[in-house]
Amino acid sequence: MLGDTCVAVNPEDSRYKHLVGKDVMLPLVGRRIPIIADEYADMEKGTGCVKITPAHDFNDYEVGKRNELPMINVLTFNADIREEGQTFNFDGTLNEEMSGFIPEKYRGMERFAARKEIVADFDAAGLLVEIVENDMVIPYGDRGGVVIEPMLTDQWYVDAKTMAKPAISAVENGDIEFVPKSYENMYFSWMNNIQDWCISRQLWWGHRIPAWYDDQGKVYVAQNEAAVREKYKLDASVNLSQDNDVLDTWFSSALWTFATQGWPNLDDPEVAKRLADFHPSDVLVTGFDIIFFWVARMIMMTMHFCKDGNGKPQVPFKTVYVTGLIRDETGAKMSKSKGNVLDPIDMIDGIDIDGLLEKRTGSMMQPKDAEKISKRTKKEFPEGISAHGTDALRFTLAALASTGRDISWDMKRLEGYRNFCNKIWNASRYVMLSVAGDDVVEAAAENGTKIVITDAMKAACGAGGEEAVLSLADRWIISRLQFVEAEVTRHFDNYRFDLAAQALYEFIWNEYCGWYLELSKPVLWDENSSVEAKRGTLGTLVRVLEATMRLAHPIMPFITEEIWQQVKVLAGKDGETIMLAPYPEAQDAFRDADAEADIKWLQDVITAVRNIRGEKNIPPSKPLDLLFKNGGDDDFRRAEENQTFLKKLAQLDNLTWMNEGDEEPMSVTQLVGDMEVLIPMAGFIDKDKEVERLIKSVEKLDKEIERVNNKLGNPGFTDKAPPAVIDKEKEKAAGFARDITKLKDQIEKIKAL
RNA sequence: AGGACUAUAGCUCAGUUGGUUAGAGCGCUACCUUGACAUGGUAGAGGUCCCCAGUUCGAAUCUGGGUAGUCCUACCA
Numbered sequence: 001m002l003g004d005t006c007v008a009v010n011p012e013d014s015r016y017k018h019l020v021g022k023d024v025m026l027p028l029v030g031r032r033i034p035i036i037a038d039e040y041a042d043m044e045k046g047t048g049c050v051k052i053t054p055a056h057d058f059n060d061y062e063v064g065k066r067n068e069l070p071m072i073n074v075l076t077f078n079a080d081i082r083e084e085g086q087t088f089n090f091d092g093t094l095n096e097e098m099s100g101f102i103p104e105k106y107r108g109m110e111r112f113a114a115r116k117e118i119v120a121d122f123d124a125a126g127l128l129v130e131i132v133e134n135d136m137v138i139p140y141g142d143r144g145g146v147v148i149e150p151m152l153t154d155q156w157y158v159d160a161k162t163m164a165k166p167a168i169s170a171v172e173n174g175d176i177e178f179v180p181k182s183y184e185n186m187y188f189s190w191m192n193n194i195q196d197w198c199i200s201r202q203l204w205w206g207h208r209i210p211a212w213y214d215d216q217g218k219v220y221v222a223q224n225e226a227a228v229r230e231k232y233k234l235d236a237s238v239n240l241s242q243d244n245d246v247l248d249t250w251f252s253s254a255l256w257t258f259a260t261q262g263w264p265n266l267d268d269p270e271v272a273k274r275l276a277d278f279h280p281s282d283v284l285v286t287g288f289d290i291i292f293f294w295v296a297r298m299i300m301m302t303m304h305f306c307k308d309g310n311g312k313p314q315v316p317f318k319t320v321y322v323t324g325l326i327r328d329e330t331g332a333k334m335s336k337s338k339g340n341v342l343d344p345i346d347m348i349d350g351i352d353i354d355g356l357l358e359k360r361t362g363s364m365m366q367p368k369d370a371e372k373i374s375k376r377t378k379k380e381f382p383e384g385i386s387a388h389g390t391d392a393l394r395f396t397l398a399a400l401a402s403t404g405r406d407i408s409w410d411m412k413r414l415e416g417y418r419n420f421c422n423k424i425w426n427a428s429r430y431v432m433l434s435v436a437g438d439d440v441v442e443a444a445a446e447n448g449t450k451i452v453i454t455d456a457m458k459a460a461c462g463a464g465g466e467e468a469v470l471s472l473a474d475r476w477i478i479s480r481l482q483f484v485e486a487e488v489t490r491h492f493d494n495y496r497f498d499l500a501a502q503a504l505y506e507f508i509w510n511e512y513c514g515w516y517l518e519l520s521k522p523v524l525w526d527e528n529s530s531v532e533a534k535r536g537t538l539g540t541l542v543r544v545l546e547a548t549m550r551l552a553h554p555i556m557p558f559i560t561e562e563i564w565q566q567v568k569v570l571a572g573k574d575g576e577t578i579m580l581a582p583y584p585e586a587q588d589a590f591r592d593a594d595a596e597a598d599i600k601w602l603q604d605v606i607t608a609v610r611n612i613r614g615e616k617n618i619p620p621s622k623p624l625d626l627l628f629k630n631g632g633d634d635d636f637r638r639a640e641e642n643q644t645f646l647k648k649l650a651q652l653d654n655l656t657w658m659n660e661g662d663e664e665p666m667s668v669t670q671l672v673g674d675m676e677v678l679i680p681m682a683g684f685i686d687k688d689k690e691v692e693r694l695i696k697s698v699e700k701l702d703k704e705i706e707r708v709n710n711k712l713g714n715p716g717f718t719d720k721a722p723p724a725v726i727d728k729e730k731e732k733a734a735g736f737a738r739d740i741t742k743l744k745d746q747i748e749k750i751k752a753l
Numbered sequence: 754a755g756g757a758c759u760a761u762a763g764c765u766c767a768g769u770u771g772g773u774u775a776g777a778g779c780g781c782u783a784c785c786u787u788g789a790c791a792u793g794g795u796a797g798a799g800g801u802c803c804c805c806a807g808u809u810c811g812a813a814u815c816u817g818g819g820u821a822g823u824c825c826u827a828c829c830a
Binding site: 041045046049051060185292303311327329400405406408409410419421425431432434438442488497506515517521585611615617619620699701704707714717718719720722728729732 | 765784785787797810822
């Protein structure tokens with residue numbers, strides 16, 4: 001009421017049209033104020049008339065500016081009523097005409113008391129018609145918890161619209177790229193609607209505003225006081241005092257890429273060189289929630305202050321990699337007051353439940369919150385958090401970092417990747433056991449020392465280039481290593497840390513540990529293997545492990561360094577640390593499509609046998625006989641060449657190739673390509689169950705073949721689809737048909753037995 | 754209110770420009786103390802790709818509408 005400078009009605013409001021342009025007398029203060037028409041007044045609300053207080057309300061401020069109304073500041077910095085209102089024109093200059101008079105009884109009064117008093121005085125004067133409940137959202141201060149009152153103050157502003165223009169085009173023309181790209185929309189929508197930026201803050205911590213005032217309040221701006229005196233030719237007789245305000249933290253932060261290199265001391269040759277070398281920088285990694293606050297401001301400020309040799313504005317960085325936020329297991333944002341914050345250190349080192357409770361509730365201001373949080377914490381982590389290690393945490397973050405989405409933290413994933421670290425460690429243990437022998441490895445483990453690498457060990461691995469023969473498995477894993485190297489590199493290049501992590505996981509666990517280590521055993525444990533063959537396998541074990549450690553190092557720095565230090569010499573490498581070792585690069589010369597195809601066949605046969613064991617509940621310890629049937633030349637060759645591998649990994653006694661017309665014993669069958677794998681099971685087989693199992697497979701294939709045939713029978717498909725797609729479908733159909741024929745044969749045979 | 758994003762297995766998530774029998778890890782089931790590892794091994798079950806319509810020979814994928822959720826911005830005399 002004390003600061004009102006007009007009454008607004010809606011221009012469409014027929015009730016009040018005739019009053020627009022007239023004045024009313026503001027009660028209590030006796031101020032004469034105009035009635036104006038402004039669409040801000042809502043005809044539906046209340047009387048449809050609303051009083052306007054431009055100095056103490058955001059909306060009213062806008063109305064005031066639109067209608068060029070004066071503004072009257074009636075509050076002190078304590079939010080008490082002033083002795084007299086300060087009256088300004090809409091452009092901020094002092095207003096001499098409108099009175100800022102405040103009745104004596106309100107002067108110096110606390111704001112809420114004054115409000116009550118004014119309502120009471122309205123009532124007493126017979127001016128109060130009714131009091132209506134009105135729900136509204138009022139902003140409260142974070143720190144003090146009191147209602148925030150907008151008011152007029154002097155502040156420093158940056159003309160953001162002007163600065164935004166080059167910053168927008170830098171992203172439009174690709175000088176700066178967001179990853180993922182979709183965040184560019186967010187950036188544009190912010191930059192295109194940018195408001196002038198208030199950069200002054202009333203805090204004690206920060207860069208002080210470089211503005212000085214003389215005793216008359218006249219303002220001078222320059223880099224420092226001496227510069228001010230020189231620039232404005234002020235001698236020592238003029239008293240100068242610097243503005244007490246400091247710069248917005250984002251203003252200071254926006255200087256980061258160049259200020260850290262020594263800007264603005266460009267005359268210093270070292271600073272100039274640093275800027276030339278390191279500016280613009282490459283990649284900024286940040287959360288999407290500060291694209292507005294920081295990223296946009298950095299781009300604007302840098303392009304304003306930094307120019308290249310031709311005067312073209314420099315960007316601060318070329319790529320902005322935007323991460324998601326880590327949320328808790330229920331998807332809620334982590335916050336202290338909710339008590340759902342997980343400290344990375346606790347996941348690395350572990351913490352007991354008491355320590356965790358103390359951490360989460362120790363500094364709570366509200367005791368009732370503390371109780372809730374401690375209950376929740378006890379339920380979620382009854383035993384506290386166990387130690388998982390740095391590498392596991394880092395790997396988990398990489399694996400979960402798919403682009404453009406938040407991460408709901410999953411402790412189970414962390415456990416899985418801790419197990420992965422353990423797996424790697426044990427694989428390296430197997431390699432060292434194979435190279436150095438049990439006694440040496442165990443002695444070293446007991447003493448906590450490294451295994452001393454002898455010349456004999458090096459020679460056993462072929463580290464000096466001694467003659468070696470590679471097994472099929474050796475050639476296969478070397479070929480697969482090329483593949484994973486290329487994959488991981490590609491994913492890193494695309495900022496797909498999740499896919500890089502997945503490729504590493506898949507290769508190390510399934511291919512290297514799951515298959516290759518097992519395939520190395522028949523060679524290493526066979527007394528009849530030649531020295532060269534053993535050297536080939538040992539050398540491959542060691543070299544692939546060494547390269548894999550370098551490949552995984554960015555995501556698991558510690559365990560890879562530890563293992564690398566042990567195996568580097570065996571792999572013929574040297575160097576102080578894995579950190580300085582070159583990153584692996586795939587080499588086409590080491591790719592071996594034949595070896596990959598052969599091993600694929602081997603895996604399929606072994607899996608087929610294991611499948612039969614699983615289905616029929618035959619323990620792995622019981623050796624079986626295996627019959628091959630209907631294979632081609634490749635099948636025959638592969639079976640011949642890989643007898644040792646097959647016997648060891650599938651636990652087989654005899655391998656027999658069936659010829660046309662041979663009597664077929666009662667067997668369980670699996671298909672491997674065109675070939676059939678048979679396990680004779682006279683006496684153990686349940687005829688009905690086996691038939692049932694086979695019928696189920698046939699039914700599944702029938703469905704597939706029906707689908708494919710429908711497709712192929714559709715002229716729309718055969719006319720319009722690309723030939724490659726059609727061929728693929730035809731091939732599929734033929735394959736299904738072959739399989740069905742074989743399975744049906746098998747069903748007949750079993751039924752006939 | 755305006756804008757953006759998300760929806761795929763019980764859970765956490767992949768699925769590149771439309772053509773896969775829709776994948777991974779965890780969890781689940783059965784079996785296994787085989788000389789790296791039970792923080793392990795082998796095999797397996799589990800999906801109306803939120804709903805509706807459209808485009809197309811063909812849609813988890815593209816378009817429109819709807820539902821649910823998350824976030825940002827603004828405002829509510």
